[in-house]
Amino acid sequence: MIKQPIKRSALNFNLIENGASMIEQNGWSLASSFGDIEAEVNSSKNSVAITDISNLSKFKIYSPKIDEVLLNTGGNLRISEVRKEHFMKNSMRHSHTTARLSINELWVSSNTNNSFQEIKATYIENDKNVELFEMTSAYTGIRILGPDAPLLLSEFTDINIGLNTFKDLTSAQSMFLQVYGLLIRADLSSLPTYDLFIDRSYGLYVWKAIMSLGARYNAKLVGMECINQLESNP
Incomplete structure (x- = not known):
């Protein structure tokens, strides 16, 4: 059996340069921690x-009948609204996050390793008018979380990031550091949490710029062990 090559994000080598301990999980090279998990938490x-x-x-996901698709898969969403679904699989906590981008377009992100088949089964199994496009390799994803996350975000976007304006389970498409991207707020353990997705070719530039701006707020790089702890101990 031929082993599949390990997938690496556009940020992989920068993570290593910043002291990340890397592990392989579900075919990806991931930052496990940056040396002090307690400090990261x-x-x-x-x-x-x-x-x-x-x-x-x-x-x-594209469909001229996106309202029907949503109603058949958990309830309708208005443009910019988000829903997050959690479920257990193989004793692990997984999630799908769905954002409505426009009248006929959805964005779905997922942390399961069989996402394509699951999303396909959920959204297009019995509907020929739904198109599904896998975009994983095309986008860099950066998560910013914590009480000061809105302050950091306000440094590089014109979106009103106020906690009572850009609320939990909300999304927006805009410019971030002069790069077009998608921002989704889906709070983790009651902490303001923002997932930013931008074109992979700009990923390292945006990452470095956010790190530089984050120094003003004592921002810290964290790995998946920190995120797992926050998810399991809200």
């Missing part, structure tokens, strides 16, 4: 943390 809870989420599976 504390930063997430008390200031702001930044992590690479490029490994999330990402899809765009």
